[in-house]
Amino acid sequence: MSPSESDETLESFGADVGKREGTVTRVQEWFLIQGGRLAVAAVLALVVLVSLVAAYELEVVAFANPNSVTRVASGMIAGTFSLVTLVVSVNQLILSQEFSAASKARDRLDGVMEFRQDVAEEASVPASPAAPTRVLELVIEAIRHDAVELADAVADHDDEVRDVVVRYTNSIEQRADRIDETLEETSFGTFTAVSAAINYDEAWQLYVATHLRGEYADSLSSDATERLDELIGSLKLFNVAREHLKTTYLQRELTRFSQLTIYCGVPSILSAVAIGLLYADFTGPNVNLAAMPYAVIVLILIGLSPLFLLVSYILRTATVTRRTASIGPMIPQKDPDEGPFDVSYGEDS
Template sequence: MSDGVQTASSVRSIDGVGDRAMHWLVLGGNRIAVSALLVGAVVAVFFVLTRAGALAIGPGSAAASAFSSGLIAGTVTLVTISLSINQLILSRVFGSPNELFDQLNGTRDLRRRVREHAGESAVPNDPAEFLDLVAETLTDRANRLQSACDDGSGDQPPAVADYAAGIAAYGESISAKIESQTAIVNVLEVILGTEYAKNMTATEQLRNEYGGRLPVEAERELDAIGDILGAVAVTRQFFKTLSLQQDFARLSRVVAYSGLVALAASIAMALVYRPDSVTVPAGSLPLVFSLGLGVIVTPLAVFIAYVFRAATIARHTVSVGPFVPPAERPDAE
């Protein structure tokens, strides 16, 4: 962009089969489906290895002691961890009246800012519709900035027109990728990149370099754009908090359910083994062993699937403002 003022005109997009598959695995995919994929991979690998004779699972092997002691202890530990996570989530939703009023007032202030800039009497409660309103307002204000600077004299810096076009395109790209009534994590995905930070820096640079040469109305629109971009930064952090709290609450519940089943499966698999024989036909033992192990590792697979998403979201939302740590940059992957 001319005169060194650079904007991000579009939110990030995931291209390529490999990138889309990795994005589905660590962020976009349903966590239960991801867990099922991990469990299926474990079952398939162990079934192939046992059928090939690479693993000893017959009578007299270490499989019986592993099921009766190690896996039972691991399952109980994992369920305990999930309960600790549940306690952490509960601690976040409790608070004194003053603390709760502070949270409420902060949310109201964000909604008020967006409502005033959008010229609406109220803003939507649905996260997707709220972000869509923010994006539409950003595009509208950028178009107003362009109109306020277009006086026909031709002496306005080219950077102003380029900046306005870039911001308007950025708002349009957000609106294009939002689906109403979708999960909050899908809304967060749209603004998970660092484009907002680049546009905040571009707004500050444009204001400092050309503010004195802009009409008064254009300066007002530029201030409004800066405020709306700040709302995007705060919104992404707020949505991150809501998304992680929802995910960890689901995680503790699913791990508790699957942990009970896994514990029962561990005991059942331990009882399959006798001192010198097994209670199932030898030919069926690889399949029984693999399926039993799959059931037992299900709580761990669920835990890993949710941690994938939590870690990815946390990694890409390190900063609130225009500072972009290396971990948030696309080239840092």
């Protein structure tokens, strides 16, 4: 393995592939992932407000024609009812996962208990914590411990093997320290824990570990091979823990989205009705003509509030799902023509 190849084995091609630098990237990450969903919805509402006011001041749009305005109000009412129907469908999807027969519920419980027992054994604790974020912390600590043990196990190996493995374990320790610091400052109710979990590149680390085990099978001692297998097991546990955390959080996220949409649905319909009533008098609008456009704009914003919520929540859930779509060392972000581990059929023979 050449030096350049050794360097590339330490690069991350996991869920957080790409640099997180630059103002545009930070704004994008805040909009898609990091920002609170209500804050994102408020930003969308502000953008629409400024756009409508600017369009009116520039005489691009007008609010003088009652027929046009009432048609817009009718469309908003129809759209709100369609959105509420969508929310009901989302709730049915979530509830369908909760309803199960006794046998299926027992299997789910046994699976969770078995996983928690595996975490407890891996971390050498009596029982894994109840909080999901604390479980992730235990698994991360187990990964860091296994990496240190692996580095110690190859201390007396050949320079080539030792250098590659030590650099690999050093990268694991650095990544583990970063996610551990993040998890210590968060709770399950915030999205920061999920964000830290999906940005941890255990898929790439698992891929490198399995390749190193096959590449240096004859060069690694039995103790080093055992330490490497334990590290692979810990990385697998993290993958399972992350999927469990992600699934639980997204269920809570979609449930909250459903509640907020229902809360905003009634004011949205009432605001659309109010727009129509403003123009219902035969003598014209009852509101001062100078204030009428701004009153209609405010009512439009209220009517579009469920849409702002839909956009903000779906953007986050879709982004999280896309970044964690693969299981194990199957990394869609990785270009198939790149990387140091270019293999061909029958290479070992």
